[in-house]
Amino acid sequence: MPKKYNGRELMDVKILFNVPVTMRDGVTLYADVYRPDNETPYPAIVNRTPYLKDGIAPLAGYFRSHVLAACGYNVVIQDVRGTGHSEGICDPAGHQDEDGYDTIEAIAAMPWCNGQVGMMGESYHGFSQLACARSNPPHLKAICPFMTSWTKFPAIYDYGIFSPVLFGWIAGRALDRNRYYPGQYSAEAMEKMKYYIAHMDQQLDWLPMKDMPAGNVEGVPELQFHRDLLENIDNNAYLRSIGRVEGFEETMVPTLNVTGWNDFLRDKTIYNYTQFRQRGGSEACRKDSRLIVGPWLHSDRMEGVIEGMDYGPEGSGDGFDMTGKLTQWFDHWMKGEETDFTSGAPVKLFVMGKNTWRDEYEWPLERTKFTPFYLHSRKAANTLLGDGVLTPECPGDEMPDHYDYDPMDPCPSNTGEPFRNMLQDQRPLQERGDVLVYTAPAVTEETELTGPIYAELFVATSALDTDFVARVSIVRKNGRVQRLGAKLVRGRYRKGKEAEVMTPGEVYKLRIEAANTCIVLEPGEAVRLDVTSALFPDADRNLNTFGRVGFEAQGVVAHQTLYHDKDHPSALILPIIPGGL
Numbered sequence: 001m002p003k004k005y006n007g008r009e010l011m012d013v014k015i016l017f018n019v020p021v022t023m024r025d026g027v028t029l030y031a032d033v034y035r036p037d038n039e040t041p042y043p044a045i046v047n048r049t050p051y052l053k054d055g056i057a058p059l060a061g062y063f064r065s066h067v068l069a070a071c072g073y074n075v076v077i078q079d080v081r082g083t084g085h086s087e088g089i090c091d092p093a094g095h096q097d098e099d100g101y102d103t104i105e106a107i108a109a110m111p112w113c114n115g116q117v118g119m120m121g122e123s124y125h126g127f128s129q130l131a132c133a134r135s136n137p138p139h140l141k142a143i144c145p146f147m148t149s150w151t152k153f154p155a156i157y158d159y160g161i162f163s164p165v166l167f168g169w170i171a172g173r174a175l176d177r178n179r180y181y182p183g184q185y186s187a188e189a190m191e192k193m194k195y196y197i198a199h200m201d202q203q204l205d206w207l208p209m210k211d212m213p214a215g216n217v218e219g220v221p222e223l224q225f226h227r228d229l230l231e232n233i234d235n236n237a238y239l240r241s242i243g244r245v246e247g248f249e250e251t252m253v254p255t256l257n258v259t260g261w262n263d264f265l266r267d268k269t270i271y272n273y274t275q276f277r278q279r280g281g282s283e284a285c286r287k288d289s290r291l292i293v294g295p296w297l298h299s300d301r302m303e304g305v306i307e308g309m310d311y312g313p314e315g316s317g318d319g320f321d322m323t324g325k326l327t328q329w330f331d332h333w334m335k336g337e338e339t340d341f342t343s344g345a346p347v348k349l350f351v352m353g354k355n356t357w358r359d360e361y362e363w364p365l366e367r368t369k370f371t372p373f374y375l376h377s378r379k380a381a382n383t384l385l386g387d388g389v390l391t392p393e394c395p396g397d398e399m400p401d402h403y404d405y406d407p408m409d410p411c412p413s414n415t416g417e418p419f420r421n422m423l424q425d426q427r428p429l430q431e432r433g434d435v436l437v438y439t440a441p442a443v444t445e446e447t448e449l450t451g452p453i454y455a456e457l458f459v460a461t462s463a464l465d466t467d468f469v470a471r472v473s474i475v476r477k478n479g480r481v482q483r484l485g486a487k488l489v490r491g492r493y494r495k496g497k498e499a500e501v502m503t504p505g506e507v508y509k510l511r512i513e514a515a516n517t518c519i520v521l522e523p524g525e526a527v528r529l530d531v532t533s534a535l536f537p538d539a540d541r542n543l544n545t546f547g548r549v550g551f552e553a554q555g556v557v558a559h560q561t562l563y564h565d566k567d568h569p570s571a572l573i574l575p576i577i578p579g580g581l
Helices: 065-070 096-108 124-135 166-177 187-198 200-204 221-231 236-241 266-279 283-288 322-335 418-423
Strands: 013-022 028-036 042-049 074-079 113-122 140-146 256-262 290-297 347-351 356-360 369-376 389-391 401-405 436-439 447-461 467-475 481-490 508-521 526-532 558-563 571-576
Touching (some): 028 042, 028 065, 028 096, 042 096, 042 124, 065 074, 074 096, 096 124, 113 124, 140 266, 140 322, 166 187, 166 221, 256 508, 266 290, 266 481, 266 508, 347 508, 369 447, 447 467, 508 526, 526 571
Parallel strands (some): 042 113, 140 256, 256 290, 290 347
Antiparallel strands (some): 347 356, 401 558, 436 526
16 A cells, blocks of 8 residues: 555655756756656755765655655755865855755656656755756746754854854865865865864964964865955845845745744844845735744754753644645645645744744734833843842933953853753853943733844944844743844944944944744743843854954954933834733
8 A cells, every 4th residue: 555645645756867957057956856756747845055065965854755756746955066066166155046056947847757857955955946946947846944044154243244264164165075076185184174163263263364274275166166256245235145145135036944943043034034025026925925934943954952941742844744744745836736825814923932833924923012121220231140130110310331342252152062052051151340231120910922032222332333232032930041033233333334433432222133932921030131242153252443353463452332311212122922822
C-alpha cells in the first residue's frame, strides 16, 4: 500500500545529481533534483544555497526534499556560485539577481518541469529568493523567504553599521569549498583561515577593521567582499549596485514569510511581510503574502525545545507541520488547488507563555493598546543594582542618568553564551556600569504583549558621533532575564542615510523599535529595559569621532546622558493586548 502524507499518496522518488545550469556569463552552477520517479513533468521548487547541496539540510528540518518530491514536485537544491560543485567565486555582493533569474528560467525549461517554479529557504537562501524575485523571472510563481532580510550583510542593523564577524562566514564557505576544489587555496591560506576562526576574539578586537588579518588573507578572493563592503558600508551607490537595497515595489509574486520569536532576523522578516502587504508590486503580492511566526531560533530545524524552554507539542516545525504548510502553499500557487492559503487569516502567531497558535489579520494587531512605561530613577540606574524603574506615571522633575561609553571596552552583544541566542541570561551584561537598567513592576495577572516594542529616549552625548542601544527583556520569576530583542541606532544616521555630526550636549529624541514579540507574562514576571552604547561584535563599535567606519584605530570615551523628566519623558512603549487571549 502506498505511503501517505496528510491524506495524499506519496510517490517514489529519484535524485538527479549535478544538473548543470549555465549563467549568462558562462559560469555553470550545479543542482541536485529530488523528483517523482516517473517521466511526468511537475512544478519545481528551487533552493539556492551556499551551505552545500550534498549536506543533510535538504533532507532535514522543514526542507524534507524527499517528502515534497513525493508530493509531486521537483525539488532543486543548487550550490550558489563559488560553493560546493558550482563554478565561480562565492560573492554575496554580486550575481544574486542574475543567477536567480537564469536559474529559474533554465529550470522552467527542463523536460521534467511543467514551467511552474517556486522558491524556498531561510537566511541566505531567503535573501537569494528576494534578489531573484526582484528581477522578475517570468516563470516564478511564489517564494518563501524565511528568516531573512534584503540587506543580508549586515543583517541585524541599519545603514552604515558593519558586522566584523562576517569574515568568519566567508572563511567557512572557503573551507567548505576546498572539499570540492582541492588546491584552490594554498596550504598557507588554509591554515591562516583556520587559525583566525579559532582566534576570532583576537581578530574582532583589531583596529582599524580594514587591516584585520582575517579579512586580508592572500589567495582567498572571496574575502574581497568583506573588504569592499567595509569600504562602502555607507556608499548608497555601491550598496544599490550589489542589490543591498529593498525591492518591495519590484516584487510581483506572493510571499510566505516565516520566522521565530527567537530568530535574530525576526524583526527584519516581519518588516518584510508588512512591506510586501503595503508596497508589493502586484495585487497578488500585496493581498496574498502571508506571515508565520513560531517560537523558533534562526535555523531550518525549528526545534520546539530550546535551551530547556519547552514550547509544547505544536511548538516544533514538525508539530506545526511546516513541511505540510509548504506543500499547501505550493499546491495553491503552482497547482491551482484550494488549500488553507486560498483564503483566511494571513498571519499565524505562536503565543509564547500559552504555547498555542492563533490566527490574526494584520500586524500590528488592531486591538493593541500601545502603553508607555516611563523611565525613572532617584540616584542612578546604572547596573541591575541601580534604582531604575518603569512605571505608567509621567516623570516630573528628575535628574538624568549618565554613563561613559568606552569603545575600547564595548558592551558585548552576547553574555558569553552566543549559541544560546535570544535565551541568554542578560544579567551578566546588566552588571556593567555602562548599562542603565529600568524594570517595571511585576505583573499581577496574565498580561499579553503582542506587537512591536518601542523605546523613546531623550539622550545627549559629549561626542561627535555615538551609538545608543535599547534592549528589552523579561525578568522571570526565578530571576533569570530573557532577552526579547535589542536594537542599535547610530547617531550620525539618526535622520536617515545622510551622515550628520552630533552636537555635544544637545538633546536628541530617538525612537527605537527594540523588538517584536507575542508573549503572555505570568503573574510575578516583569519587563526590563537596558540602555547602553554597543552591541559588539555583532555590530562594529562606534569610536565616537565621526570618522570613517573601519578606518580608524583610536576612539574617544563618550559621556552619555539619558533624560527622563517632564520635558523629556523617555519611555518604553509596550504592545498590550486588552483582555489577553
